[in-house]
Amino acid sequence: MSVLQVENVRKEYDDVLAVEDASFAVEDGEFVSILGPSGSGKSTMLRMVAGFESPTSGDIRINGENVVGVPSFERDTNMVFQNLALFPHLTVAENIAFGLKRRGVGREEREKRIEDILEVVELSGYGDRDIDQMSGGEQQRIALARAIVNEPSIILLDEPLASLDRKLRQHMKFELQRIQEETGITFLYVTHDQEVAMSISDRMVILNEGSIEQKGSVQDIYDRPETRFVAQFMGDLNAVTGTAVDQSENTIEVEIDETAVTVPYDDTSAVSDGDTIDIGVRPSHADLVPPSNGGIMSGTVTNHIYAGDEMVYTVDIGQEVFQVETETDSFEIGDTVALTWDAEQTFLFNGGQNVSVRDEHAVQLEG
C-alpha cells in the first residue's frame, strides 16, 4: 500500500485556484519531489498533506486512511520548514525532543533516540547547544533530525535548502539523500530547483499553475517530457517554431522560415499538415559546423562564453536565438555557422504537448 495517496485534490482560495485535480502516490521508502516554479501550488500541496490547509475537494490518504479533516498534530507526518522553524528558546536536544515528548515517549527512550539521531546527522555532542550557536548547515540537520526522530510515515520537506549558498546546498543535498537511505523513511520534497530535485529524487511530480504536468522517474521526465513546459523546466531548451508541411511514415517535415527540417516522428494522428509545431533541442544535443558542411539551419554567432571544458555559443537563427553547448571553439562572433542536432534527441511540440514521445516509453505514475 502506498504511504501517501493524493486523489483528485483541489484547493481554492476565494476565487484563486491553487491546486487543480492533483493525483499522485508515494511508496514506502521513496524519495519523491514535487517540482514546480513559484506559484505552481507545490507548497499548498505539501501543506495540505501536513494538515495546515484543507483541500476544497479530494482525498489525502496516509497508509490508506483518509486524513482530510485530521489536524496536523494528529497526523503521522513531520515537516521540515523552509525557514526551519527551530525553537530558539530550546536547545538542540530539546528541539529534537519536542515531538517525542508530545507522543509520550519516556525520558530514557527519548535520550537514546536523540543520541542516535544526532549521530545520523553528524552532530553528536551538540545536544546542549543553543540553536543560535549553530551554523546554517547545522541548523538544517537539526531541523531534519527533529522531524526524523519521530519516525513518521512520511517526512515533508518545504525547500529547506533554498536559503543555503550553492556549495553548502550541494553538500546538504547529498546529506539528505544519505540520511533518507540510512533511515529508510519516505521523503516528499518540494522545490523549484530542478537540479536538486533531479539529483536526489527517485521520482518527481511536476506541477505548473496548480496542475500536474507530469509524474514519473527522473530519467523519464528528463528524456521524455510530455509537455513543452516540462521540457523547458527540466533544463535549457531551444524551441524553434515552424509549420508542419508533410508527413511520411517515420518523419515529419517542418518548415521554419522557408527552411525545411525533417524530424523523426511516428504518431501520425497527433499532427495535421498546417499545424504550428515547436521543435525543442537541448543545447547539449546541438552542435556547430562550418556552413560548407551543410547542417540543418544556418545562423550567425552573436556571443560565446567558456563554461569549463566546453563553449556555449549563442546563435541568431532569425526568429530566435539558439544556445549551443559544444567542445568546438573555432567560431568567433559574427561568423556564419550551420546548426546541427541529434535528430533522435529532438522534441516535437504541437500545442505545447510533446508529440514525439512514443507511447511505450511514457511510463506513467498513477495515483
Next chain:
Amino acid sequence: MLLLFFILPLLYMVWLSFHDGMPPASLTLENYLNVVTTDLYLRVVWRTTVLTVQTTALVVVLGYTLAYSMARFSKRTTLLLLLVILPFWTNYIVRMYALINIFSRDGLLDWMQLVTGLAQEPSGIMYTHTAVLLGLTYVWLPLATLPFYASLTNMDDNLIEAAKDLGAGPIETFFTVTLPMTKNGVIGGIILVAIPTFGAFVTPTLLGGTDQLMIGMVIENQFTEAFNWPFGSALSVIVSAFVVLMLLIAVKFGAGDVVTRRSDTQ
C-alpha cells in the same frame, strides 16, 4: 542633563528623607521608623501591594488575550490597534469621570446588573477596592497590550505550525512555544503596569477616596497638604526601592534585553 534633572533630585529626596524637618535640621531615621511602626502606613503599603499584584495580573490576562486575538485571528488589526490606543488620546480626568459615572449608585454598572438580574438593589461600587482595581486595570490595559502585541507579531508563525506538526495541540502549543517566545513582551508589560500602579495616586483618589488609601496618595498628601516633605521623601524612597526591585527581578528572569530593548525573536 541627566545629572541635573534625574540624579540630583533623587539624591536630594534620599537626603531629605533622613531629616526631621526641612534642612537645616538634624539627621534621623524617624521617618522610616514611622512607616514601619504605624499601623495605618503598613496597611497602606499592604493595600498598595495587593492592588498592584491584582491589577498587574488582570491586565496581563486581559491584555494578552486581547493582543493574541488581534495578532492571530483578526484581519482589521490596524483599526483594533487604533481602538486600543484611542483612550490614551482622551484626557485622563475625563476618562476618570466617565468611570465615576459608571461605578456610581444608579450608574451604568448598576443599571446593567439590574437589567440582567445580577443585583436587586442599586448600590454602586464607588470608593471600594473593586472600583480602584477596575479603574487601574482600565487605565493600564492599553499600555500593556502594545508590548504583548508587538512580541506576538514578532514571533515567527511557523513556530506554531512546527509545534502542531510535532504533535502539540493548541493549548500545549501555547504553553510550550507561544508564551515562552513572547516572554520578554510579557515581562515588559508587567513592568509597565506594576511600577506606575505602585505609585498611583490620581485613580485611587478619584475612585477610592480615603477608604482606599494607596501609598502614592499619602505621598501626595505629605507634600501638598501636610507639608512634611522629609516623611513624603521617605515614602517616595520606598516606592523607588520597589521600582528598582521590580527591574532587578525582571533582569534576573532573563529579560535584560527588555530593558535594553533587544528584539524579541532571534
